[in-house]
Amino acid sequence: MILDGSVDPFQVWQDAERYLTLGARTYSPFCNIMDVAKRHRPQDGDRTFELESFWLSYDIGSYIANGVHSELHDLYRQADRFLFVVHPDVLAMPGLHLGSLLEGTLRGPAVEVAPSANVRTVFVTRIDGKAVASHFLKLHYPRRISRFFRPLPLEDIEVQLWSTRQLANVGLAVFPDVGGGVLGSAPSEAWGYIVREATPANGRGLRYAVPLFALYSRDIRSPSDPILLAQLSQTGHAPALIETIVRGMIQMWITAVSKAGCLIEPHSQNTLFMFSGADDSWQVAYRDGGIYADPPICLNGGAVSGRPPIDEIGRDVQIPREQLLSLTYDTFLGHHALAYLSRSVCATFGIKSSFMPNLAKSIFSELGGHELGLPATTFAFDDKLYLNEEFRLLDTEQPPIWR
Numbered sequence: 001m002i003l004d005g006s007v008d009p010f011q012v013w014q015d016a017e018r019y020l021t022l023g024a025r026t027y028s029p030f031c032n033i034m035d036v037a038k039r040h041r042p043q044d045g046d047r048t049f050e051l052e053s054f055w056l057s058y059d060i061g062s063y064i065a066n067g068v069h070s071e072l073h074d075l076y077r078q079a080d081r082f083l084f085v086v087h088p089d090v091l092a093m094p095g096l097h098l099g100s101l102l103e104g105t106l107r108g109p110a111v112e113v114a115p116s117a118n119v120r121t122v123f124v125t126r127i128d129g130k131a132v133a134s135h136f137l138k139l140h141y142p143r144r145i146s147r148f149f150r151p152l153p154l155e156d157i158e159v160q161l162w163s164t165r166q167l168a169n170v171g172l173a174v175f176p177d178v179g180g181g182v183l184g185s186a187p188s189e190a191w192g193y194i195v196r197e198a199t200p201a202n203g204r205g206l207r208y209a210v211p212l213f214a215l216y217s218r219d220i221r222s223p224s225d226p227i228l229l230a231q232l233s234q235t236g237h238a239p240a241l242i243e244t245i246v247r248g249m250i251q252m253w254i255t256a257v258s259k260a261g262c263l264i265e266p267h268s269q270n271t272l273f274m275f276s277g278a279d280d281s282w283q284v285a286y287r288d289g290g291i292y293a294d295p296p297i298c299l300n301g302g303a304v305s306g307r308p309p310i311d312e313i314g315r316d317v318q319i320p321r322e323q324l325l326s327l328t329y330d331t332f333l334g335h336h337a338l339a340y341l342s343r344s345v346c347a348t349f350g351i352k353s354s355f356m357p358n359l360a361k362s363i364f365s366e367l368g369g370h371e372l373g374l375p376a377t378t379f380a381f382d383d384k385l386y387l388n389e390e391f392r393l394l395d396t397e398q399p400p401i402w403r
Contacts, residue, residue: 001015001016001019001020001219001222001225001228002225002226002231003208003228003231003232003277005277009207009208009209010123010134010198012208012210013123013208013209013210014114014116014123016210016211016214016228017042017115017116017117017123017210017211017214018042018043018114018115018116018117019043019219019220019221020210020213020214020217020218020219020220020228021042021043021117021213021217021220022217022218022219022220022223023216023217023218023340024213024216024217024268024340027267027268027335027336027340028146028147028381029383030146030147030385031146031147032146033144033145033146033147034119034145034146035143035144035145036089036119036143036145037088037089040087040088040089040115040119041115041119042115042116042117042119043220045115047114048112048113048114048125049088049112049113049115050088050110050111050112050113051085051086051087051088051111051113051122051137051139052085052086052087052088052091053083053084053085053086053107053108053109053110053111054083054084054085054086054102054105054106054107054108055081055082055083055084055105055106055107055108056081056082056083056084056102056105056181056183057080057081058080058081058082060101060105060183060184061082061084061101061181061182061183061184061185061190061192062082062181062182062185063076063077063082063179063180063181063182064157064158064161064179064180064182065077065161065178065179066161066162066164066165066176066177066178066179067165068165068176068178070176070178070179070195070197071133072133072135072178072179072195072197073178073179073195075127075132075195076179076181076195077179082181083108083109083111083181084102084108084181084183084192084193085108085111085137085139085181085193086102086139086140086193087120087139087140087141089141089143090139090140090141090142090143093142093143097142097189097191098183098184098189098190098191101183101184102183109127109128109129110126110127110128110129111124111126111127111137112124112125112126112127113125113137116136117211117213117269118145118269119141119145119150120138120139120140120141120145120150120152121136121137121138121139121196122136122137122139123136124136124137133198134198135195135196135197135198136175136195136196136197136198137193137194137195137196138152138160138177138193138194138196139152139193140152140153140191140192140193144385147381147385147391148389148391149387149389151191151389152191152192152193152194153187153188153189153190153191154182154184154185154186154187154189154190154191154192155187155188156290157180157182157192157193157194159289159290159291159293160177160194160288160289160290161177161178161179161180161194161289162289163177163260163262163289163290163291163293164176164177164201164289166260166261166262167256167260167262167264167286167289168201168202169260170255170256170259170260171202171255171259172201172202172252172255172256172260172286173200173201173202173203173204173252173274173283173284173285173286174200174201174202174285174286174287175196175197175198175199175200175201175272175285175286175287176196176197176200176201177194177195177196177289178195178196178197179194179195180192180193180194180195181193194289196287200272200274200285203274203283203285204274204281204283206274206275206276206281206282206283207275207276207277208274208275208276208277209272209273209274209285210228210272210273211268211269211270211271211272211273212245212268212269212271212272212273212337212341213268213269213337213340214228214273215227215228215229215232215245215273215341215344216228216229216340216341216343216344227344227348229241229341229344229345229348230348232275233348233349238345238348238349238351239351241282242341242345242351242355242356242359243359244282244283244284245273245282245284245341246338246356246359246360246363247363248282248283248284249266249271249284249333249337249338250333250360250363250364250367250369251363251367252264252266252271252284252286253266253328253329253333254364254367254368254369254372256286256291257294257297257325257372258297258368258372259297260297261293261294261295261296261297262291262292262293262294263291263292263293263294263324263325263328264286264288264291264328265288265290265291265328265332266286266328266332266333266337267332267333267336267337268336268337268340268341270286270287270288270332271284271285271286271333271337272284272285272286272287273285292317292324292328294321319393321373322373322374322375323375323379323393323395324379324393325372325373325374325375326374326375326377326378326379326400327379327380327381327393329369329374329402329403330374330378330379330380330400330401330402330403331378331379331380331381333402334360334378334400334401334402334403335380338356338360338402339401341356342355342356342357357401357402360402360403361402361403364402364403365403369403370403374400374403375395376399377395377396377397377398377399377400378395378396378398378399378400378401379393379394379395379396380393380394380396381393381394382394
């Protein structure tokens with residue numbers, strides 16, 4: 001991909017998600033597992049496809065919102081019905097839970113989408129043949145993608161609507177999850193989708209956004225193109241750009257933990273890099289409301305509506321807090337993101353391999369990271385696959401590299 005300013009920013013984002021992936025998908029032995037039909041895959045599938053959609057009455061489902069004003073609600077919610085969307089691979093699953101409720105319901109309009117890197121989050125391009133405001137849908141997908149199956153039950157929808165508002169309230173640049181459609185009503189059975197804005201809360205109005213991995217990965221369509229990191233640093237501002245990214249990611253994680261009580265997962269897919277083309281117009285942003293909540297902090301400044309719906313450490317999640325802190329910082333932010341960026345920085349600019357780890361340690365200490373109670377060693381997932389959302393953490397017995 002060559003940045004020349006002539007391509008629509010949203011198209012740049014779509015292409016970055018799908019094609020700037022060469023060299024990025026090696027962080028886990030399971031990262032290339034993708035139980036999805038070929039035509040719906042991001043790298044080698046169709047540029048767009050249509051979701052299955054239905055008009056549902058409020059007696060068999062609901063549309064919920066998190067209280068944030070959004071014009072996107074009008075696309076999916078009406079006075080007597082709401083639009084329910086399903087990934088075509090999921091609707092085709094035998095014995096789809098609650099799928100019988102969709103039988104005989106009125107079919108909805110064509111919802112044209114393009115896949116993102118994680119498959120089940122899609123860019124919405126058109127509804128009923130008409131262009132709509134840029135936004136995303138995060139879909140129910142109870143099939144394995146990478147390490148986990150990806151269902152989206154009502155409980156998860158509620159916590160993600162809650163958490164992105166919580167993160168925005170403490171000043172983070174986060175892409176808000178503003179609403180969602182739900183099939184069924186029982187918390188343990190209902191499932192649906194989430195509507196996500198394409199403009200971040202607390203953003204600086206920058207023109208472009210790409211996932212962090214797009215900065216250091218090569219284009220699978222044109223591997224000889226210079227990486228985006230090099231293109232954005234042609235005027236000799238590489239050190240400033242690198243510090244902006246490292247400081248932005250670490251500050252974002254520490255703020256989320258210490259002020260919002262949210263253990264975000266800032267790996268290279270959830271972390272977004274925003275820029276306008278100018279040398280110093282950069283910002284790190286975050287997407288995805290799937291978090292672990294730290295109750296004592298959640299209930300202090302920044303809380304949006306009392307206790308988080310689920311996923312409280314010590315109530316819903318029994319893994320010790322310090323291990324989850326290490327997982328989200330050392331593994332997701334460090335191993336899955338900064339380590340890749342560091343290798344690219346060294347190869348591209350001839351900077352010493354110790355530069356980024358030393359910079360990260362300095363920033364982590366400066367911002368008070370050592371006060372958060374991370375363990376002396378680092379924790380990561382073990383190398384086994386489990387059913388559904390199960391996982392185990394392993395003490396690597398390795399000292400931290402990025403703090």
